[in-house]
Structure formats: C-alpha cells, structure tokens
Amino acid sequence: MTPNKPWLANYPTGVPKTIDPDKYSSIMELYEECFDRFRMQPMTICMGVTHTYDDVDKASLAVAAWLQAQGLPLGSVVALMMPNVPQYLPTMIGILRAGYICTPVNPLYTGRELRHQLNDSGAQVIFVVDNFAQALEQVIEETHIKRIVLSKMGDMMGLKGILVNTIIRQVKRLIPKYNLNDPKYGVTKFPDMLKKGKNLPFQNPKLSLDQTAFLQYTGGTTGLSKGAILSQRNIVAGAMQSEAWTRPITSEINEVYINMVMALPLYHIFAFMLSSLGMRAGYTFILIPNPRDIPGFVKTLSKQPFHIFPAVNTLFKGLLDNPNFKNLDFSSLRISQAGGMAATEQT
Numbered sequence: 001m002t003p004n005k006p007w008l009a010n011y012p013t014g015v016p017k018t019i020d021p022d023k024y025s026s027i028m029e030l031y032e033e034c035f036d037r038f039r040m041q042p043m044t045i046c047m048g049v050t051h052t053y054d055d056v057d058k059a060s061l062a063v064a065a066w067l068q069a070q071g072l073p074l075g076s077v078v079a080l081m082m083p084n085v086p087q088y089l090p091t092m093i094g095i096l097r098a099g100y101i102c103t104p105v106n107p108l109y110t111g112r113e114l115r116h117q118l119n120d121s122g123a124q125v126i127f128v129v130d131n132f133a134q135a136l137e138q139v140i141e142e143t144h145i146k147r148i149v150l151s152k153m154g155d156m157m158g159l160k161g162i163l164v165n166t167i168i169r170q171v172k173r174l175i176p177k178y179n180l181n182d183p184k185y186g187v188t189k190f191p192d193m194l195k196k197g198k199n200l201p202f203q204n205p206k207l208s209l210d211q212t213a214f215l216q217y218t219g220g221t222t223g224l225s226k227g228a229i230l231s232q233r234n235i236v237a238g239a240m241q242s243e244a245w246t247r248p249i250t251s252e253i254n255e256v257y258i259n260m261v262m263a264l265p266l267y268h269i270f271a272f273m274l275s276s277l278g279m280r281a282g283y284t285f286i287l288i289p290n291p292r293d294i295p296g297f298v299k300t301l302s303k304q305p306f307h308i309f310p311a312v313n314t315l316f317k318g319l320l321d322n323p324n325f326k327n328l329d330f331s332s333l334r335i336s337q338a339g340g341m342a343a344t345e346q347t
Contacts, residue, residue, distance in 0.1 A: 014248030019240040026207035027232040028097055030239065031279065032057075038282040042257060045304070046086050046287035047164060049157040053282075056090050059156070062197030063094025069200050070147055072124060074099045077215060079123040079145075080267070081105040081114075081132055084287040086156035087190060088266050089275060091127050096213055096232075099205030103215040103227065104267035107131070111138035113225065118143040121215045121227055127190075129153060131168070134176040140185060148180060151190035153289065209233035216269050228269075235276060242277035246308070249334050250281060253307055259332075260308040263288035263297065263315060270339050274310055283308070291315055298324045305332035312340040316347045 008017050024030045035057040043053045051059075067078065078095045080102055082088045095102040103121040105114065107129065114135050118126070125147040128136055133150060140148075153168055154161025168174045180187050188196075213235050215227040250258055260278050262285040264271035278285060286306060291297055298319065311319075316338065319325045338347075 012248060014251075016244050019237065019244055021209065021233050021237040021240055024209070024236050026209060026211075027213055027235050028207055030236050030276075031093055031096075034279040034282070041282055042284045043279075044086050044089065044262075044285045044287050045259075046084070046289065047154075047157060047160060047300075048303070049086065049160050051086050051156065053279075056093070058198075059087070059090035059194060060093040060097055061202055062194045062200075063091050064098035064197070065200040065202040066193050066197035067094065067098040067100060067125065068203060069196075070125065072100065074205055075101060075211070076125075077101045077103055077121045077123045079103050079105050079118060079121065079126040079128075081107050081109075081126060081128040081136070082151065082267070083107055083129065083131075083153075083289045084262055084266050084271075085129065085151075085153055085289055086287065087127075087151055088287075089285075090156075092266075092272075096207075098202075099207065101212050101215060103217065104272065105217075106265070106267055109135060111135050113220070115139035115142055117217050117225060117227070118145060120225075121217075125149070127151065130178070131175050133178040133180060137178045137180055140180070145185075147186040147188065149188050149190055149193050150180065155190045207232065209236060214272075216272075235273075238273050239276035239280050242273060243280045246277065246281070246335060250307070253332075253334060255305065255307070255332065258283045258308065259286055259304060259306045260284070261286050261288070261301065261306050261310070263291040264310055264312065264340075268340070270310070270312075274337075278308075294318050294322050295324070298322055298328065301328050305329065307332050308335045308337070309333060310335075310337040310339065313338060313343045313347050314341075316343070320347065 035053050038053040040052055042050045043056050044051045078100050092102055124144055126145050127149045129151050152165045154164035209232045211232055212229055213232045214230040216230055217225045217227050260283045288297055
C-alpha cells in the first residue's frame with residue numbers, strides 16, 4: 001500500500017484498489033460491450049412496458065443514423081429534454097454514438113433557464129417531450145436550434161403508449177398548448193425519426209476517451225447554471241468506479257435480474273452515472289417518469305422486486321410519509337443510496 005493513500009486500508013473486501021478506464025477506447029466501446037453481454041435481458045420497465053438491451057441498442061442506432069443525416073459536424077451539441085421515459089436512454093446513447101455531445105436539460109426549466117443552457121452550450125438539435133414544448137416555443141427564436149424532435153410520453157410503449165398519451169392529453173391535461181408547426185423549426189415526430197433512422201446508413205465515427213461526451217449543467221444555485229465538461233474518460237471511469245464498489249454486494253443477489261429504481265431524473269448527473277453503472281452490470285431500470293406522484297410511485301414499486309434504490313433525502317421522506325410505503329416487500333433490497341443533498345438522521 002502506498003503511504004500517501006492510507007484510505008485504501010479501509011476499502012471493503014472485494015473492492016479493487018484501482019480501475020483502468022483506458023481498457024476502453026471510447027464510451028461507445030463500453031456501451032456496446034453491455035449490449036452484447038446482456039442483449040436479451042430487460043433494460044427498462046416503464047408503466048409495465050419492457051425494453052431489452054437489444055431494443056435500446058437498435059433504437060439508439062436509429063437515432064444516431066438520423067442525426068448523422070442532418071449534416072451536423074462531428075462534435076456538435078444535441079440537447080435532450082425529457083423525463084424518465086423509455087426513449088431517454090436510446091436517445092442519449094444515440095447522440096454519443098453519432099459522434100456528438102449531449103447536453104441534458106431539466107424538463108421543468110422556465111423559458112429563461114432553457115434559453116441560457118441552449119445558447120451557452122451551442123446546441124443545434126433538441127429532443128423534447130411535448131409536455132415541455134411550450135417552454136421551448138417561448139425561446140426557440142433566440143437560440144441556435146435548427147432541428148426539433150418532438151416526442152410524446154408513450155412513444156415507445158406500443159399500444160399502451162396510445163392510452164398513456166390519451167390520458168396525459170385528454171384526461172389529465174398535462175400538455176400546455178404550443179404551436180411549433182412552422183417548417184422553419186424543422187420539427188420531426190419521434191416515431192418518424194426512429195422509422196427514418198432505421199433505414200438510413202450509419203457511419204461509425206472515430207471516438208476517443210479524450211473527446212467531450214457531455215455538457216452537464218449545474219443547478220445554478222450560485223448564479224447562472226454552468227456547463228461542466230465531461231469527457232468520455234470521465235464517464236467510463238465513473239461507471240467502473242461505481243460498479244467496483246457495488247459488485248461485492250450485488251454478486252450475492254441470486255435473483256435472475258437486478259432491478260434498480262430509477263426515480264431520480266436521468267438529466268441529473270447522479271441518475272445518469274447510476275445508469276452507466278447499471279448498464280455495465282446488466283441491471284434493469286424501473287423508470288419512474290413522475291416521482292412527485294408518490295401514490296403512483298409506491299404502486300409501481302409494488303409490482304416487482306427492487307434491489308437497488310437510489311434517491312435524494314426529500315424523495316425518501318416523501319415515500320416514508322406515505323402509509324402504503326411500509327407495506328411494500330423490501331426483502332430483495334440490498335442497497336439504498338442517498339445523494340444530491342445530506343440525508344437527515346431521521347430519514
């Protein structure tokens with residue numbers, strides 16, 4: 001043990017002292033390894049609809065091919081403004097796969113906040129769910145956005161998605177009115193983009209760990225939100241570190257698939273890094289599009305075992321205040337992880 005690293009003596013059994021992100025040539029090599037290893041395993045479950053690693057692989061290829069056909073130079077920035085829906089991860093991976101930089105956007109941003117991130121990042125394309133299209137419409141003229149891919153919540157949920165979209169629009173009325181029909185906005189519907197992308201050629205770009213993968217914006221609590229530049233090596237190293245620390249615990253799970261509750265928003269760095277860790281280990285993500293709906297969240301948790309449960313303190317507290325939460329079956333739970341803020345002793 002090196003004398004200037006005394007903390008290594010306190011590492012739990014089974015956790016390696018170091019990792020080597022340079023075993024991968026790019027972030028896509030890591031993702032493609034995950035797709036090959038876990039191809040037919042479930043990768044996401046959302047509102048009862050399951051997508052395998054193979055489904056996500058193919059959808060991300062379609063996204064990548066469509067993006068390349070837009071003629072964007074390598075290294076262009078693409079914004080992703082979605083909650084935790086099945087199309088999030090294929091879109092994110094497709095952006096990276098095409099050789100572009102992803103900037104995840106908080107869907108709850110006001111027009112002012114959205115304008116700042118789009119202009120500061122230089123994003124030229126945005127993928128957005130129609131629940132949040134009104135905010136985009138307010139600022140689109142003041143940005144560099146050349147293409148919009150407009151998605152509905154249920155676009156990757158098959159027949160169930162038609163019902164989901166109808167309830168969201170007609171019953172719950174969760175979609176503020178917007179008008180982005182002008183051809184100058186270059187709007188493509190998400191299903192049309194996928195259909196076109198599947199029939200377009202894909203060119204594997206030359207990627208490296210030194211290239212920028214993400215412009216991850218801070219919360220803006222001390223002023224304007226700032227774009228942290230994350231290289232592909234940053235993401236690969238984070239995924240390998242996280243997996244190294246959880247492996248001694250998850251290796252003891254005897255159930256067929258390891259389920260991770262994904263209620264934290266994927267646009268946030270905490271949840272995104274958990275998704276990279278989970279992919280590397282072949283987890284299934286239980287996607288929660290709206291964690292603020294605590295009764296609905298608890299109902300979702302009652303439908304399948306869950307092994308890893310990351311959240312922030314306010315979300316844990318909200319669940320603890322729900323009378324049905326204590327009735328859930330916690331027998332499969334192995335890891336609870338709090339982050340983003342201090343977890344109170346009471347929680």
